[in-house]
Amino acid sequence: MTKVFRKELESLKPYVPGRPIEDVKREYGLKDVIKLASNENPLGYSKKVREKLMNSLDNLALYPDGNATELKEALSKKLDIAVDNILPSSGADEMIDLIAKTLISPGDEVITADITFPRYISTTKMMGGTPIIVPLKDYTYDLEGILNHISNKTKLIWICNPNNPTGTMVTEEELMDFFAKVPENVIIAYDEAYREYVTRDDYPKNSIEFVKKYPNIIILRTFSKAYGLAGLRVAYAVGDKEVIKNINKVRGPFNVNSLGQTAAITALEDDEFIEEVYNLNLEGKNYLYEEFRNMGLHFPPSETNHIYVNVEKDAQEVFVELQKRGVIIRPMSGNWIRVSIGTMEENRIFIEKLKEVLGK
Ligand SMILES: Cc1ncc(COP(=O)(O)O)c(C=O)c1O
Numbered sequence: 001m002t003k004v005f006r007k008e009l010e011s012l013k014p015y016v017p018g019r020p021i022e023d024v025k026r027e028y029g030l031k032d033v034i035k036l037a038s039n040e041n042p043l044g045y046s047k048k049v050r051e052k053l054m055n056s057l058d059n060l061a062l063y064p065d066g067n068a069t070e071l072k073e074a075l076s077k078k079l080d081i082a083v084d085n086i087l088p089s090s091g092a093d094e095m096i097d098l099i100a101k102t103l104i105s106p107g108d109e110v111i112t113a114d115i116t117f118p119r120y121i122s123t124t125k126m127m128g129g130t131p132i133i134v135p136l137k138d139y140t141y142d143l144e145g146i147l148n149h150i151s152n153k154t155k156l157i158w159i160c161n162p163n164n165p166t167g168t169m170v171t172e173e174e175l176m177d178f179f180a181k182v183p184e185n186v187i188i189a190y191d192e193a194y195r196e197y198v199t200r201d202d203y204p205k206n207s208i209e210f211v212k213k214y215p216n217i218i219i220l221r222t223f224s225k226a227y228g229l230a231g232l233r234v235a236y237a238v239g240d241k242e243v244i245k246n247i248n249k250v251r252g253p254f255n256v257n258s259l260g261q262t263a264a265i266t267a268l269e270d271d272e273f274i275e276e277v278y279n280l281n282l283e284g285k286n287y288l289y290e291e292f293r294n295m296g297l298h299f300p301p302s303e304t305n306h307i308y309v310n311v312e313k314d315a316q317e318v319f320v321e322l323q324k325r326g327v328i329i330r331p332m333s334g335n336w337i338r339v340s341i342g343t344m345e346e347n348r349i350f351i352e353k354l355k356e357v358l359g360k
Contacts, residue, residue, distance in 0.1 A: 009126070011125055012122055012126060013122075015122070017038065018037030018330055019037060019323070019328050024326070028323065037328045037329055037340060038230070039164070039194075039225060039305050039306045040225075040340065041227070041228030041305075042340075042342045042346060043228060043280060045229050045267070046227070046273040048267075048270050052262055052263070053263055056258070060258065063258075064258035064261060065261065066255075068261050070265055071236075071261045072087075074265045074268050079208050079238065082241070085240070085241055085244060086237070087248055088234065088255075089234075089251070089256065091230075092191065092222040092235040093235075094233070095236070096191075099189050100126065100129070102246050103156050104128070104155055107130065107153065109153040110124040111146050111154060111158070112132075112159075113135070113141050113142070115135075116158070116165075117163075117164050117193075121133075134146050136168075138300070139166040139300035140170060140300075141163060141170050143159075143170060143177075146178075147181050150182065150183065150186060157182065159175075159188060159191065161191070162194050162198060162303040162304045165306065167301070167302025169303045171204075173202065175210075179213075179214050184215075190210070190220065195221065196274055196277065197278060197303060197304050197305050198304075200303060203303065207219050217240075218237050220237050221236055222236075226274055229263050232264075234264045284344060285341055287348075288341065297310060298310045305341050307338070307339055307341065308336060310334075310336050311336075311358060312358070315332055315335055315337050318331065318337060322350075322357055325356065326349075327353045327354075
């Protein structure tokens, strides 16, 4: 039987998502469990979006607009770029997949970092490509190191900015210098899933300008994080028309569901909600920083809604002990965990339980 499966699948493992709350409640017989494991939005999503969705439930018997015309138009207006430069997807996850399917042939090299979003590497392997892994430097994407690894086999470079899980970022100046040095026939996929949480001024706030200057850059953005719509699966790419046209060839005909399209259009109009999300995240981040410092724990400063922290104890063990106490986080390798920033109450519960587990 094993012979029927593509050989590319042999080295692949299924993605392990954050553990669902109900699972943990069942396993440990707990009544209250909080999940700080998947960088979800503790404020939920915009009330305006909710209202709109409630009035959009009648048309579910019909297929969604396969072209996502109204969503593309709304994005085009908001981002000040032509509709032909935009392609919505079922989450950024799907876009990562589509980019791999569009570009990678067996033997092609794809460069990314060692500690970053794992789907860049698994989709490369899935297509028979070779991942070239350039270790982070100071927990941050090493753009210089990436440039040194470009060869005549390089097809694609993945940059996650700010990075998941380390929360670190590269600056606009560093990126502009990098883009200018990458050959034209190498595509740069630039994933900005956490862009709305960034506090630093030297972050490239208007990355759409990159696409206007460099046809080999594809920007990825999502409605799953700051917009709080992870359950509806909506994201989009912005890129050169030719690039978008080709990604569109491998896309499923109705990839973005109708509620997702409706929600995203309304969400784009609610800047107030995004501001609220940003402020709560910043408050939570500062609180967690202070508590980690008091405990003497090391962490790189984060520009996202999660913190990568060294708990000086095996992460898997800490993960299990926190679960027993009703808190789900994400264990990373060694002594590192990633914790999503929650509501202030969730953050306090997490710290209380972490202190217990670490004996601090
Ligand atoms: C960096 C990064 N890219 C993409 C994704 C996928 O997001 P989506 O929910 O839009 O599929 C995530 C989700 O955690 C992420 O952290």
